[in-house]
Amino acid sequence: MIQSPPIGLSPRLRSTPFTKRVEEAGVSSYTVYNHMLLPTSFASLEADYVHLKNAVQIWDVACERQIEVTGPDAGWLVQMLTPRDLSNLKIGKCYYVPMVDENGGMLNDPVLLRLEEDRYWFSIADSDLLYWIKGLAYGLKLNVKVREPDVSPLGIQGPKAEDLMAQIVGDQIRHLPFFNFKRFNFNSLDLLIARSGYSKQGGFEIYVEDFKLGETIWDTLFEAGANMDVKAGCPNLIERIEAGLLSYGNDMTNDHTPHQSGLSKFCDTKKAIKCVGRESLLEEIENGPWRQIRFLEILGKPLAPCRDSWDIRKNNIFVGKVTSAAWSPDFKTNVAIGMIHRDHWEPGTVLIVETPDGSRELSIKNGPMIE
Amino acid sequence: MIQSPPIGLSPRLRSTPFTKRVEEAGVSSYTVYNHMLLPTSFASLEADYVHLKNAVQIWDVACERQIEVTGPDAGWLVQMLTPRDLSNLKIGKCYYVPMVDENGGMLNDPVLLRLEEDRYWFSIADSDLLYWIKGLAYGLKLNVKVREPDVSPLGIQGPKAEDLMAQIVGDQIRHLPFFNFKRFNFNSLDLLIARSGYSKQGGFEIYVEDFKLGETIWDTLFEAGANMDVKAGCPNLIERIEAGLLSYGNDMTNDHTPHQSGLSKFCDTKKAIKCVGRESLLEEIENGPWRQIRFLEILGKPLAPCRDSWDIRKNNIFVGKVTSAAWSPDFKTNVAIGMIHRDHWEPGTVLIVETPDGSRELSIKNGPMIE
Numbered sequence: 196m197i198q199s200p201p202i203g204l205s206p207r208l209r210s211t212p213f214t215k216r217v218e219e220a221g222v223s224s225y226t227v228y229n230h231m232l233l234p235t236s237f238a239s240l241e242a243d244y245v246h247l248k249n250a251v252q253i254w255d256v257a258c259e260r261q262i263e264v265t266g267p268d269a270g271w272l273v274q275m276l277t278p279r280d281l282s283n284l285k286i287g288k289c290y291y292v293p294m295v296d297e298n299g300g301m302l303n304d305p306v307l308l309r310l311e312e313d314r315y316w317f318s319i320a321d322s323d324l325l326y327w328i329k330g331l332a333y334g335l336k337l338n339v340k341v342r343e344p345d346v347s348p349l350g351i352q353g354p355k356a357e358d359l360m361a362q363i364v365g366d367q368i369r370h371l372p373f374f375n376f377k378r379f380n381f382n383s384l385d386l387l388i389a390r391s392g393y394s395k396q397g398g399f400e401i402y403v404e405d406f407k408l409g410e411t412i413w414d415t416l417f418e419a420g421a422n423m424d425v426k427a428g429c430p431n432l433i434e435r436i437e438a439g440l441l442s443y444g445n446d447m448t449n450d451h452t453p454h455q456s457g458l459s460k461f462c463d464t465k466k467a468i469k470c471v472g473r474e475s476l477l478e479e480i481e482n483g484p485w486r487q488i489r490f491l492e493i494l495g496k497p498l499a500p501c502r503d504s505w506d507i508r509k510n511n512i513f514v515g516k517v518t519s520a521a522w523s524p525d526f527k528t529n530v531a532i533g534m535i536h537r538d539h540w541e542p543g544t545v546l547i548v549e550t551p552d553g554s555r556e557l558s559i560k561n562g563p564m565i566e
Numbered sequence: 567m568i569q570s571p572p573i574g575l576s577p578r579l580r581s582t583p584f585t586k587r588v589e590e591a592g593v594s595s596y597t598v599y600n601h602m603l604l605p606t607s608f609a610s611l612e613a614d615y616v617h618l619k620n621a622v623q624i625w626d627v628a629c630e631r632q633i634e635v636t637g638p639d640a641g642w643l644v645q646m647l648t649p650r651d652l653s654n655l656k657i658g659k660c661y662y663v664p665m666v667d668e669n670g671g672m673l674n675d676p677v678l679l680r681l682e683e684d685r686y687w688f689s690i691a692d693s694d695l696l697y698w699i700k701g702l703a704y705g706l707k708l709n710v711k712v713r714e715p716d717v718s719p720l721g722i723q724g725p726k727a728e729d730l731m732a733q734i735v736g737d738q739i740r741h742l743p744f745f746n747f748k749r750f751n752f753n754s755l756d757l758l759i760a761r762s763g764y765s766k767q768g769g770f771e772i773y774v775e776d777f778k779l780g781e782t783i784w785d786t787l788f789e790a791g792a793n794m795d796v797k798a799g800c801p802n803l804i805e806r807i808e809a810g811l812l813s814y815g816n817d818m819t820n821d822h823t824p825h826q827s828g829l830s831k832f833c834d835t836k837k838a839i840k841c842v843g844r845e846s847l848l849e850e851i852e853n854g855p856w857r858q859i860r861f862l863e864i865l866g867k868p869l870a871p872c873r874d875s876w877d878i879r880k881n882n883i884f885v886g887k888v889t890s891a892a893w894s895p896d897f898k899t900n901v902a903i904g905m906i907h908r909d910h911w912e913p914g915t916v917l918i919v920e921t922p923d924g925s926r927e928l929s930i931k932n933g934p935m936i937e
Contacts, residue, residue, distance in 0.1 A: 201570035203595040203606030204873035206889055207692060207815030224574040227598035230815060235574030297704055321578060323694035327701045333668055334705015444578030444601060502575035518577055
């Protein structure tokens with residue numbers, strides 16, 4: 196079994212505004228996300244991890260494509276798309292919104308930004324949400340425009356992220372609360388910046404609104420961060436598992452509901468919300484989900500990350516699967532995420548997981564390593 | 567600039583029923599297609615090409631996912647999805663169907679199979695067509711079921727493909743016409759087999775209807791083809807450009823209409839068809855498209871394939887772009903596909919293309935190299 200063959204590059208796997216800089220910085224592997232290149236390592240998974248937790252990294256997350264919904268029916272449509280109550284979503288706020296189909300199956304788990312009264316962006320995970328929203332809008336004959344604008348997020352993540360951003364746009368960025376966004380002046384540009392990102396190390400995302408600006412903004416960040424050990428980085432598998440950050444397509448798919456995905460706190464299903472899939476979700480809430488995501492520890496020596504999911508058994512019966520796993524240098528154990536049947540999901544339960552390295556004991560944790 | 571960094575494997579990039587065999591056969595690079603692994607080379611692009619044209623190859627094209635539409639409104643919905651007239655689509659036939667949004671922008675270019683009166687499969691190119699069809703069906707309140715069934719196509723391509731298939735399912739397969747499918751008995755299995763595939767070397771696609779059958783069917787084909795020099799292969803960039811086979815996401819996107827994509831012969835836009843985007847397409851037909859796909863030749867020494875599109879200029883003005891290119895050992899030239907502005911698309915026109923290897927002369931051809 197080969198571990199990592201090369202990727203066959205073609206225009207279909209879109210480059211980003213930052214790809215040239217990413218390659219100059221020594222990207223060592225790519226994945227494909229929303230038909231776009233996403234770096235998965237630079238020095239190594241472990242070295243990137245240590246650096247992320249100690250300094251500041253610039254992440255090419257342009258693959259978090261934006262789906263813009265504008266027009267008189269935008270607010271109504273956006274609420275139709277998620278079981279989360281959006282009635283308090285103010286301009287300048289970000290909401291994490293599970294999105295489901297008529298059966299309650301998850302279609303994506305984007306971050307929703309309200310830009311104006313009738314203008315929203317979904318900052319999406321890896322599926323063509325544009326198609327779902329356009330299909331619904333057409334079928335329901337809504338007065339909206341749905342498109343993918345020229346917007347490419349750039350992440351600034353790590354404990355020194357705030358200091359770096361303050362160098363560029365001034366100290367007022369220190370007052371921006373988590374999951375809020377605001378426009379900040381940088382040279383003659385008006386940059387939309389959110390306090391957000393796919394790590395628990397703190398940080399920001401700049402929504403770069405013009406492909407041609409990518410390298411200038413990248414370079415500015417590296418110049419400003421020269422004395423902060425700034426490096427190119429990317430979402431880090433180890434850190435995101437420690438932090439309990441889910442990955443759509445890995446940890447849950449459209450075969451899973453938000454309640455199974457442990458996202459009940461982002462659902463207001465019982466409120467009188469008009470959204471797709473509400474009836475199915477209400478039915479599930481009645482009895483509770485039959486399986487749910489749990490944070491796990493796999494005992495024994497370091498395991499290589501999952502390339503396919505790993506079956507979990509109890510007395511030789513299938514009771515779930517591990518969908519993400521990595522050796523954690525800080526916690527000195529294999530941290531993991533998996534979907535577990537209800538009879539076996541109590542914290543402390545010990546089960547058996549079939550890894551490519553053989554059977555291992557696995558234990559169910561109370562929550563992720565980093566809260 | 568690095569050419570081919572490794573791919574970071576994870577469950578999100580789904581393995582196929584054939585992945586284990588593909589890796590045992592020495593796959594040397596992968597792309598990602600419909601969130602699934604698709605091999606792009608084995609020995610090398612050139613060696614694979616020579617072998618494809620002389621023998622027979624088994625292709626893991628499981629990434630051609632099927633979207634199944636069933637139910638009383640299936641026929642009506644399927645016609646809504648394409649400007650091609652489906653009134654003569656009989657059970658057992660395959661149709662190549664451009665699919666467009668309300669603006670006429672292409673969403674996918676699948677092959678449509680009619681399995682039963684009210685049961686269809688779209689064998690899709692690289693976009694989440696499931697989302698578009700589900701969104702439309704929900705919005706229009708149609709009585710249909712839309713899902714991705716457990717079906718994984720396996721290609722048998724090359725001049726010896728028919729002989730190989732006859733070994734397995736008998737000589738009656740020789741009478742199966744192009745773009746027709748039928749069920750054939752193999753051991754106790756009932757295999758759905760079409761005469762189709764993404765090459766001009768002749769061949770078939772087996773629609774493997776159970777993930778667990780993948781390796782058995784793969785192995786059977788290799789045993790039966792032992793004396794035919796059967797090898798693992800994959801869609802070959804050089805051969806598909808020579809053959810004028812388009813690649814959705816490379817040669818056209820939702821920014822292009824079917825008429826711009828040279829697919830007018832698969833559109834019956836002027837007939838009284840009820841389909842999404844018809845008004846926009848009719849408007850375009852009025853004046854003719856302002857740009858269109860052309861088959862091209864780039865002069866000079868061999869070029870590496872495009873990883874991003876290449877701008878085409880005339881007197882320093884942008885007049886189009888090359889979206890696919892490869893050196894053809896048989897035609898001893900760089901064959902290419904591109905989108906060209908109407909003022910410059912006449913066969914014989916010579917333009918300048920900006921390649922990573924510098925400026926080159928490019929000439930517009932009458933059609934693809936292999937008709």
